[in-house]
Amino acid sequence: MTKNTKEELISKNSAKLEKNALTVLQKRYLRKDEKGNVIEKPEDLLYRVAENIAQADKIYDKDADVESLTKEFYLAMSSLDFLPKYPYNGESLSRDKILEYLNYINEVQAKEPNKCGRCSRAYYDIKPQKVSLCDLKLKHIMINPHRFWCNIQCVYCSYCAERNEKEFIKTKPYSVKGPIESLFNAGVVDANCVFSWGGGESTILPEFNSLARLLHDKRHVQVLNTNGIVFSETWAYILSKDERTFFNISVDSGTAETYKKIKGMDCFDHVWENIKKYLAAAKNKGSFKAKYIVMECNREHRELEQFINMCLDAGVNSIEYAVDRWQFDRLSEDTIAAVAYLKALVLKYNLNCKNAFTIRNRPVIAEILANHPLPKIM
Numbered sequence: 001m002t003k004n005t006k007e008e009l010i011s012k013n014s015a016k017l018e019k020n021a022l023t024v025l026q027k028r029y030l031r032k033d034e035k036g037n038v039i040e041k042p043e044d045l046l047y048r049v050a051e052n053i054a055q056a057d058k059i060y061d062k063d064a065d066v067e068s069l070t071k072e073f074y075l076a077m078s079s080l081d082f083l084p085k086y087p088y089n090g091e092s093l094s095r096d097k098i099l100e101y102l103n104y105i106n107e108v109q110a111k112e113p114n115k116c117g118r119c120s121r122a123y124y125d126i127k128p129q130k131v132s133l134c135d136l137k138l139k140h141i142m143i144n145p146h147r148f149w150c151n152i153q154c155v156y157c158s159y160c161a162e163r164n165e166k167e168f169i170k171t172k173p174y175s176v177k178g179p180i181e182s183l184f185n186a187g188v189v190d191a192n193c194v195f196s197w198g199g200g201e202s203t204i205l206p207e208f209n210s211l212a213r214l215l216h217d218k219r220h221v222q223v224l225n226t227n228g229i230v231f232s233e234t235w236a237y238i239l240s241k242d243e244r245t246f247f248n249i250s251v252d253s254g255t256a257e258t259y260k261k262i263k264g265m266d267c268f269d270h271v272w273e274n275i276k277k278y279l280a281a282a283k284n285k286g287s288f289k290a291k292y293i294v295m296e297c298n299r300e301h302r303e304l305e306q307f308i309n310m311c312l313d314a315g316v317n318s319i320e321y322a323v324d325r326w327q328f329d330r331l332s333e334d335t336i337a338a339v340a341y342l343k344a345l346v347l348k349y350n351l352n353c354k355n356a357f358t359i360r361n362r363p364v365i366a367e368i369l370a371n372h373p374l375p376k377i378m
């Protein structure tokens with residue numbers, strides 16, 4: 001389609017999007033320049049998707065009319081008659097299906113190295129060569145089935161912006177146990193495969209406890225990213241038996257007041273109680289990391305100091321510091337200075353610290369801090 005025809009199609013058929021959908025598109029999907037400014041309209045995005053879907057028809061029919069198919073798909077999407085959804089709905093996973101998908105991702109990556117955007121795992125777990133049937137053994141499986149299935153709403157959570165409350169209440173999460181069992185049955189799980197839970201709140205999934213126990217019985221290492229509001233006896237049991245079990249909780253505050261502002265729920269003390277209960281059960285006292293995402297609303301020194309005091313009081317010895325990942329390109333000096341202050345506090349008390357969130361495996365915040373002197377704390 002020529003540029004003019006495309007512009008004409010777009011101008012006559014704008015997308016009827018609600019405010020929430022627009023926010024999500026701006027945060028996650030629309031193209032941005034290196035400063036983080038959005039540089040395309042939602043219609044451009046829909047057009048790109050329509051064109052990509054239309055091109056797939058060439059695989060099956062070399063005479064496919066990509067131009068008119070693009071128009072057809074664009075109109076279906078801009079009128080909201082059809083929107084592509086997550087392709088997966090909890091069905092069994094066969095060896096062939098996984099292989100086909102991995103090779104598809106490799107092809108996409110080879111053609112367009114930036115397609116996977118900021119994902120830290122791009123070019124990490126998946127290699128750009130073709131995967132063959134004999135070496136198909138998954139070494140890391142993320143159980144991340146319902147990204148917006150959560151019991152709180154953190155201000156920085158992009159998943160929350162996607163959550164339509166009415167739809168959310170009606171939605172029932174699909175089974176995660178069946179698909180994981182099908183992976184075992186297909187023989188594609190490496191003996192040392194690590195399972196990590198997170199993206200949405202895993203502990204509220206109906207099968208969390210039984211699946212976590214099953215993975216423990218199979219001797220797999222597990223990592224849980226949780227908000228810590230629900231205490232799982234099963235997780236405490238696994239922590240008590242296997243020192244290779246890890247969990248992380250984003251506390252992001254040093255006071256109940258700030259916690260409530262960030263998480264929308266008054267659970268600060270409750271979460272710390274749960275952290276202490278998990279740590280009391282844990283065989284490996286270093287199995288827990290308390291995370292702090294530094295933002296404008298929680299970057300005061302008093303707040304950071306209180307957070308460290310809470311960690312010391314609970315016997316936490318590992319901290320993960322981060323910034324809001326959607327703000328990487330527009331971090332203010334004050335936020336960077338606050339991260340530096342937090343890191344200086346962590347060092348003062350000899351705690352372990354790690355930079356959470358990477359872009360393509362680069363620890364971006366650590367790199368920024370490398371050029372920023374840490375303040376001296378007496």
Ligand code: SF4
Nearest residue numbers: 150153154157200227
């Ligand atoms: S706990 Fe995680 S999934 Fe839940 S609202 Fe916060 S960031 Fe989002």
